[in-house]
Amino acid sequence: MTPEPASRPWQGAPDDHSFARPEQVRSTHLELVLDLDFDARVATGHVVHHLERSDRNAPLVLDTDGLAIQSVTDQRGEPLHYTMGERDEKWLGRAMTIDLAPESTRVRVDYATSPTAEAMQWLAPEQTHGKLQPFLFTQGQAILTRTWIPLQDSPAVRVTWKAKIRAPRHLRTVMSADHRDVRDDVTVFSMTRPVPSYLIALACGDLAARPVSGRCAVWAEPSLVDEATAELEDLERMVVACEELFGPYRWGRYDVLFLPPSFPFGGMENPCMTFATPTILAGDKSLVALIAHELAHSWSGNLVTNATWRDFWLNEGFTVYLEQRIMEHVYGQDRAAMEIALGMQGLQQELRTLPEPDQVLHIDLTGRNPDDGMTAVAYDKGAAFLRRLEQAFGRAEMDRFLRLWFEQHSFQSVTTKTFLDFLQREMLSRNPAAAAAVDVTRWVEQAGLPGDASVPQSARFAAVDGAVAAFSAGASAVDLDTDGWVTQQWLRFLSQLESPSLDQLQQLDEAFALTRSSNSEVLCAWLVLATQRGLRAVDARAELFLLTVGRRKFLVPLYEAILSTEAGQERALDIYRRARRRYHAVSQRTLDALLDWEGLDAVPADDEPRKR
Numbered sequence: 001m002t003p004e005p006a007s008r009p010w011q012g013a014p015d016d017h018s019f020a021r022p023e024q025v026r027s028t029h030l031e032l033v034l035d036l037d038f039d040a041r042v043a044t045g046h047v048v049h050h051l052e053r054s055d056r057n058a059p060l061v062l063d064t065d066g067l068a069i070q071s072v073t074d075q076r077g078e079p080l081h082y083t084m085g086e087r088d089e090k091w092l093g094r095a096m097t098i099d100l101a102p103e104s105t106r107v108r109v110d111y112a113t114s115p116t117a118e119a120m121q122w123l124a125p126e127q128t129h130g131k132l133q134p135f136l137f138t139q140g141q142a143i144l145t146r147t148w149i150p151l152q153d154s155p156a157v158r159v160t161w162k163a164k165i166r167a168p169r170h171l172r173t174v175m176s177a178d179h180r181d182v183r184d185d186v187t188v189f190s191m192t193r194p195v196p197s198y199l200i201a202l203a204c205g206d207l208a209a210r211p212v213s214g215r216c217a218v219w220a221e222p223s224l225v226d227e228a229t230a231e232l233e234d235l236e237r238m239v240v241a242c243e244e245l246f247g248p249y250r251w252g253r254y255d256v257l258f259l260p261p262s263f264p265f266g267g268m269e270n271p272c273m274t275f276a277t278p279t280i281l282a283g284d285k286s287l288v289a290l291i292a293h294e295l296a297h298s299w300s301g302n303l304v305t306n307a308t309w310r311d312f313w314l315n316e317g318f319t320v321y322l323e324q325r326i327m328e329h330v331y332g333q334d335r336a337a338m339e340i341a342l343g344m345q346g347l348q349q350e351l352r353t354l355p356e357p358d359q360v361l362h363i364d365l366t367g368r369n370p371d372d373g374m375t376a377v378a379y380d381k382g383a384a385f386l387r388r389l390e391q392a393f394g395r396a397e398m399d400r401f402l403r404l405w406f407e408q409h410s411f412q413s414v415t416t417k418t419f420l421d422f423l424q425r426e427m428l429s430r431n432p433a434a435a436a437a438v439d440v441t442r443w444v445e446q447a448g449l450p451g452d453a454s455v456p457q458s459a460r461f462a463a464v465d466g467a468v469a470a471f472s473a474g475a476s477a478v479d480l481d482t483d484g485w486v487t488q489q490w491l492r493f494l495s496q497l498e499s500p501s502l503d504q505l506q507q508l509d510e511a512f513a514l515t516r517s518s519n520s521e522v523l524c525a526w527l528v529l530a531t532q533r534g535l536r537a538v539d540a541r542a543e544l545f546l547l548t549v550g551r552r553k554f555l556v557p558l559y560e561a562i563l564s565t566e567a568g569q570e571r572a573l574d575i576y577r578r579a580r581r582r583y584h585a586v587s588q589r590t591l592d593a594l595l596d597w598e599g600l601d602a603v604p605a606d607d608e609p610r611k612r
C-alpha cells in the first residue's frame, strides 16, 4: 500500500472565490460531528479545525454561507472572539474571521445548517425510487461546501478529515471517505488522504451495496441496486485500464453511488465514491462513459486538483481526455471515436453561443460564479488540446508525460502556469520539431477552436450520415437501415437532422418508438428536437420527464425547446411552477435565470431554498 501522503505547505494561488487566507493560517485536518434531522432538514453539530499557523498574528478566516454559528472555542475550551463579514450578495457567502490566542492550535465551531443550504438536497420519500424513506445528499463543487461546513472553501487547501454522523437507524450514511465504520446510529468515517473541500460529500438514505470486485461496489436504493450493479459490471476493468494507462489508483476503494433522479449532475467524482445520476442506467451499458469520466477524476482532479476555478480546465479537460482513453481501452476505438465526435459537435455548437472571453481554456472568472466556467470549453476543448499534443508527440510520449504529471503533482493543487511550465520542460523542449507544430498559447489563452483540432473518423457514424442524407432526400423512416444501431448512432442521427418536417418526425416515432425510449440521452435529444419542431404528441412525455428528472444538462435544453415554441413561455412556467421544488438548488439557480423566475410572484413552498 502507498503510504499516506504528507500534508504539504500551502502553495496555491490567490483564489477570489474564497475569503480564506491559507498562506497565513491553514486548516490541515477536520473533525466533523453532525446529527442529521430529516424532519427539520438541518444538520447540527461542530467541526474542529487543526491549524498550521504560518503567520502567528493572523486570524483564521473561514468561508460560511447560511450557517447558524453557536460558539467558537479552541483546544482548551476557551471561547474565541470572531466576526462575521457582510454577506456577499452573489454567491460567496460570509467570511468568518476568528481571532486566535497565541496557544490556539485547534478551533472548534459549533453550528447548524439551514434547511435551504444549497449543498444539501433533502428529498421527500416520493422523490426516491422506493418512495418510503427520505434521502439526503450533498454536492460541494464548486463553492457550496461552505453551506454545510464552515471551512476554507478553496480547492488550493487540502485537508484530511474524520466525521461522525448520527442519522435515523433505518437509513445508511455514506461519505467520500477511505474508512467507514457503523456504530449503532452513528457512522464514523475517515479520509486519510488530503482532499480539497469540494470533495467532501455525504449521502444518507435507504441504501444497499453490491460488490463488483474486491475494491469496487455499487450502492443504490435496494429496489435499484441489482440493475445498477449489472450496468456497471465492467467497473473493475475500467479501474484496471486506468492503472495501466495513468499509474496506480491511490484511493483504496472505488465505489459508485446512484442517487435519486433529482441529482443535478451526471456524476460527481467524490473520492472513493462517485455520486451518479440514475439516468445512465440504460440497461445496455451504453452510457457508462460517464463512470469512466468520474473514475478518471481519481487522477485528474482528485490527485491533481485545479488550484483555482480559473484552472478548472485542468480538472475537466484532462478528465475528458482520460475518459476517452479508458473507453477506447475497454470498448474499442470506434466507440471512443463516436463519443469524441459527439463531444466535438457539442463543443462547436456551444462555441457559437459563448462570448469570446468564455471560449478561453484559462478563463477569467473574476467576479463571476465558478459555474460559468462549466462549459464544453473546459471539457471538450481541453480534451481536444491534449489529443492535439498526443497527435504531435505520439501516444507513447503522451503516456509518459501523463504518468509523470500525476506522479509529480499528486495530492497537490496546481495552476495553469504550473501545467505550462511542466509541459515546456517535460514535453515541448524534448522534441522541438513537434513543439513547433502546436501553438500552445493559441490553445490555452485564446478564444475559439484552433484549426488543428481533429475529430476522429467513425465507420458507424459514416453509416448514420448516409441514413440522414437518405431521410432528408425523402426516404421513409421504415426504410432506413438502422439495424444494430447503438445509442451513440441514434444521438448522431437526431443531431444531424436538419429541420425535419412534422410528418417526418411522426414517421420516426412510429418506426422507432423514440417517445418511449428508455435511454435518457436518446429520449432527451428526441424530446428536444420534437418539441422545437412543434410535435405536440411528445408534450406529455416531456412534461413527465421534467417533473421526474433534475439533471441540469437535460433540463436546460428541454425548457429552452419549450420556450422556443408558440405560447412556450406560459407552458414552461406552468411546468416549472410544479417541478421547481423537486430540483436541487444548482438546477434551480440556472432555470430561475432561464425562465425569469424572479419576475414572478411565486409563493415558495416551505421546502424551497431561498432566492439568491
Ligand code: BES
Binding pocket: 141, 142, 264, 265, 266, 267, 268, 269, 289, 290, 293, 294, 297, 316, 371, 374, 379, 553
Ligand atoms: N465534476 C463534475 C461536475 C461538476 C463540475 C459539478 C463543476 C459542479 C461544478 C463532473 O465530473 C462532471 O463533469 N460531470 C458531467 C459528466 C461528464 C461525463 C461530462 C456531468 O455531470 O454532466
Ligand code: ZN
Binding pocket: 293, 297, 315, 316, 319
Ligand atoms: Zn468531470
